[in-house]
Amino acid sequence: MSAGSCTMGSMTTATAPAMRDEAERLLRELAGPDARLREDQWTAIEALVVQRKRALVVQRTGWGKSAVYFISAKLLRAAGHGPTVIVSPLLALMRNQVSSAERAGVRAATINSGNVTEWDDIHARVAANDLDVLLVSPERLNNPDFRDQVLPSLAADAGLVVVDEAHCVSDWGHDFRPDYRRIRTLIAELGEGIPVLATTATANNRVVEDVSAQLGVGGEETLVLRGGLERESLHLSVVHIPEATARAAWLADMLETLPGSGIIYTLTVSAARDLASLLSERGHTVAAYTGQTDPTERESLEQDLLGNRVKALVATSALGMGFDKPDLGFVVHLGAPSSPISYYQQVGRAGRSTDRADVILLPGAEDKQIWSYFASVAFPREHLVRSVIEHLDTEKATSTPALEPLVELNRTRLEMVLKVLDVDGAVKRVKGGWISTGEPWVYDAERYGRLDDARQAEQAAMVEYQSITTCRMTFLREQLDDPGLTSENSQCGRCDNCTGNRYDTTVDTTALDETRARLQRPGFDLESRKMWPTGLSKLGVKLSGKITEGPETGRILGRMSDLGWGQRLRALFDGPDAEVPDAVVSACISVLAAWNWAERPTGVMALESTTHPLLVSSLAAKLAEVGRLTDLGTLRLRPDHPPVSAANSAYRVSGLVDVWEVPDMSIHQGPILLVDAIADTGWTFTMAARALRQAGAHSVLPLALASPK
Structure with missing residues (x-):
């Protein structure tokens, strides 16, 4: 094409019509013979390809944002520029984008968690300049091999960098994917004159301003194309x-x-x-x-x-x-x-x-x-975050599993915290795990408060x-x-x-009764824990490897989030402690009747509950009566033992060592049905079963009323 013989920096207005003709041809290959470029699509393409500007495009789904960057990528490659790098958040999105690119003759590949076996070949294609478009997930930007071996050359030689679904970069996206915020590092390290395109379909003024600040796409030199959101269908x-x-x-x-x-x-x-x-x-x-x-x-x-x-x-x-x-x-x-x-x-x-x-x-x-539940697992309090930094060395890498027992955070929240600290420059991901950078870090309470305020306002609007x-x-x-x-x-x-x-x-009425019967069909399995958490020795607990004295596979009546039993269970636990309702007893009997256990229990014991002791003890007593089982009373907590609230597995196990007053169980023959109110992590049942079996119990069958999710 005519644009291929001149550099984009020296592109003259005389070549623009020819370039638009080529862009229209590429669009027809991408979207069909009747497709025509909108004026604002061409405005974006011209800004990126001819003027080498940065652009922020906020347009509704279906406007054609992908057409802008695929056509721009093809035009830039024809002019001798490097491949386009597209940071894309989800596998479904990547699959659709690669398929769309191939229709327009764009050589595209993706690096994500679903194609690990292809990574080396794709890296080689990048090095050989054999790709027009490389789609990467945000997480890959901080993979040590990719960051150190592939990313530098891309940052220096890319023809265009695209941040798709850019609203994820916003602070509001902090809970969704912290990795997205590392893109600002990639943008900052780009070679001179490399254009940047940020696109999204859903962003209010606050998100637009935040994305602009994070990606450096604000300012007078930035093209902002923001269209209406109305869709008449x-x-x-x-x-x-x-x-x-x-x-x-x-x-x-x-x-x-x-x-x-x-x-x-x-x-x-x-x-x-x-x-x-x-x-x-x-x-x-x-x-x-x-x-x-x-x-x-x-x-x-x-x-x-x-x-x-x-x-x-x-x-x-x-x-x-x-x-x-x-x-x-x-x-x-x-x-x-x-x-x-x-x-x-x-x-x-x-x-x-x-x-x-x-x-x-x-x-x-x-x-x-x-x-409320999802909000409760957002960014932790300051002392928990600082403990993560304090347990990292500045030279020797610590893996996430090794770090987990040292801090009071479960694996999911710990990984999120590490990613945020990495973006903030306090820690760095390296081969083998994480190190501290030694750089000062400030807990941005104002920012997290602002996030919470925004969350509350948006919930109120919904x-x-x-x-x-x-x-x-x-x-x-x-x-x-x-x-x-x-x-x-x-x-x-x-x-x-x-x-x-x-x-x-x-x-x-008939359909409602059938639906109620289906949804209220009670019971699902509670899988037993198979392995002890790593690093317990660092907490003074000598447990490791395979769990040999744990419970059998248990059962749970229902989930709090269930469409059927969820409402009943939430009402039960939201209300005052009281004796178990007959309907709940009947449901538990149904669960027991359908339980495919190796050996029927001969006794029932309640786990002492700090919130609903009467509910749990009365359930155990009624099950003993109906099932003609020995009522073994309640496994009580030691009065001098502090409550255990840690969600982190290692800390939770450590906190549950020797917390119960365990009677001699050798005098009871046969399996014990162990009843509790709520089963979340499964560690309470595991540690209680271990204590009972060490005291002589034959085996332990856990039964819980509810799971929180």
Whole structure:
């Protein structure tokens, strides 16, 4: 093409028409023979390719942001520049992007957790200049080998750097993926004149300002393209059904009436699994898709939805950014996300190339409790963070498993803290683990307070959305500071409030009874712990390797997040301590009757509960009476022992050593049913079973009323 014979820095306006013609040709290869560049798409391409500027593009899903960077990448390669580096957050997004790139003749590859065996070959292709586009996950930017061997040459020679879904860079994305904040280091180390493009579909003014500051894409030289968020195909509704079981039954009745195929979002993994199972039993072709779904299975499920081989995927937020199905017919939320930004980002998957897409929110009273749980595992208090730094050496690397027993944080939160400290320059990831940089570090209490304030405000807005009587689309656009919103277009004319058209919330009695029976079918397995946490010796506990004196596989009545038993269990534990209700006893008997144990228990013992002692002891007593088992009373805590609150496995085990007053168990023959209120980590049952077995117990079968998630 004509642009290939001159450098971009010296590009003249005379070559711009020829370049636009080439850009239009590439777009047709990418999107089909009838595709035409929008003026603002060309404005972005020209800024990146000709003017070598930095740009921030905030445009709704379906606007064509990927077309901008793939076309720019191809034009820059034709002009002799290096490959484009795209930092992309999710595997689904990467798969779609590589497929799109290949359609336009763009040589693309991705480095992520799902293709480890291909990394060396891709690194070699980068070194051989054999790629037009390299997509990398944020985590790879701080992998020692990639950071030290591959990234320097990319930073020096890249033709373009793209940060896709750039709202994740914002401080609000701190809880989502700390690795995203390292991108600012990559940007700072770029060679002179390398353009940067940041793109997102969901960002309000606060997020836009934060992204600009983090990526250095603010200032007078930056092109900012920010479009309206209105999508004329979306028909928004809120359906209020107080009882969780009735909501699930209503959805099972309504699903086939919704257009095409779509996504049903839930707030938790367990809710996604339960709902998918329920809908399948009702004859719907659906499948669960969560962050715990195997990567290979995820790809297969995505293809099933793209090919309309399923009516819906019942998904957590793991199916979100980057999943591209233009004819997605509906998005249903069983439970409200905690932020209007998150909500719009998810509903924006629908109706991109259809005249109509139905968007339904089915909020529940339990939503706030789930939001509170996720907020509770955010950035820890200062003394916990400082203990991480203090336990790291400045020269000798410490692995995460070795560090875990030294600090009062579980593995997930510890890894998040390490990543944040790495971004802040206090620690560094190296081969073999982590070291301290020795640099001073300030706990930014103001920033974390600001995050919490923002979280609270956005939760309040999501609650308000559920009860407004004005236009729902306008409300969401206001929350995202949509620049295209004016007094002339402040009514969408399609939502339930604008039209007055509302869904009938009547649920067939028979269907409701069947749904309740299915959801309230109690009990699931509590897998026993198999190995002791590493590093217990550092805490003075001489336990390591395989657990030989632990409990058998146990059972749990229900999860707090369950669609069926969740409401009952939450009410039980939120209320005052009292004797166990007969319905709960009956459910536990059903669980016991279905338990495939090797040997039936002969005795029952309650674990002393610090919050609900009467509930637990009365349950144990009634099970002993009904099952004609020996009532062994309560395994009581030593009065002088401090309460154990640590979530970290090593600290929790250490805190549970010798905490009970254990009677002589050798006089009792046969397995013991050990009853507790809530089973979370499983370590309480493990340590109690060990104590009982050391005192002569035959074996221990754990039974808990609830799991928190």
